[in-house]
Amino acid sequence: MRDLESAIKVFDIGLYVQSNGCFVATENENIVGAGCFYIYDLLAQMGEVTVIRTHQRRGIGTKIAVTLLEELKRRSVKTTYLDATDASYRLYKKLGFREM
């Protein structure tokens, strides 16, 4: 189930792997989404962007993904890859990701 618990779990795992690569989206100080990246030199993997079900389809997932990409650019990462899900395919496509 994709809910607050799973968003926090994603965040916890990401923090463990790369402590400075995770971001959360909040509303009224409550976490409503999360996303992480893992940098390998000039290459990065984007971790699961997750938005709690009650807050989906309001642009939050896009905002998290854009924030991650801006931060990766700031850190001089040249290439980012990810495994898209059915739910996230459109989101990433609109941000310019291409299928390999």
Ligand SMILES: CC(C)(COP(=O)(O)OP(=O)(O)OC[C@H]1O[C@@H](n2cnc3c(N)ncnc32)[C@H](O)[C@@H]1OP(=O)(O)O)[C@@H](O)C(=O)NCCC(=O)NCCS
């Ligand atoms: C994928 C996910 C993060 C999208 O978050 P969101 O806040 O709902 O996304 P946005 O509101 O920014 O929508 C971005 C685009 O994705 C589309 N989209 C959102 N949810 C979708 C779904 N379940 N199925 C198909 N398309 C979907 C939206 O329609 C939108 O496209 P549009 O602007 O052309 O209408 C969210 O559905 C989620 O947490 N899913 C479960 C976890 C998951 O699959 N994460 C992705 C891992 S790579």
